[in-house]
Amino acid sequence: MAAARPHGMAGNPVRLTAALAVTFGVAAACWVIAIRRMSGMDMGVATRLGSFAFFAAVWVAMMAAMMLPGAAPAVTRAARAGGLRAVPLFTGTYLAVWAVAGAVVFEAYRPHGTVAAGAVTIAAGAYELTPLKRYFRRRCRETAGSGFGFGLCCVGSSAGLMAMLVVLGVMSVGWMAVIALLVTAQKFLPPRAVFDVPVALAIVGFGVLIIMDPSAVPGLTPPM
8 A cells, every 4th residue: 555645845845945935035025125215214313214104115125024034944834734825824924913013113213312222222132131032032933823923922032133223223224134134043043041141241232332432333323
């Protein structure tokens, strides 16, 4: 009697590879879109967001560019569990959670000073060391579930880092790249104090530097 053939994505590495290729392709395309839309918008702490429609479009492109690469393991798990058709739903609801976070940012954000930027950065570094951060980071790495649930966990995990992006230059491609690198690394790597504590302390120290000597941070304040 012939052995049962594997079904779905688990038995079809070509389709699984295609799902990942599309995910990374969308992320790459969104990097291009975000860079173009953000051109000339970065003024550091004095950045203005423009209209809600403009900001929403840029924010969604930013989140797809920054967050989809790190979501690749979760996309793989979702595809294996639900097949190829589950991938658009998973990634769409995942990005919808980040879109809602963007709406909150739009309502709460105001141009601000360097002291506020430094204080938020210090708080972001401190958050990296909290049990809440570790809980969300673990859930973000280990749980596939729905895209909505995955998104909530990842927002909780990345809240401090994203707050840094908002206060340091929400339209800065440079800060976008730095935060994207940190977020992606945290999704792929398990929590390890030997790495996480120095990163958190470096963020806190950077916040202190911003308060003490903001001129030492290029692009933080608009040219006079």
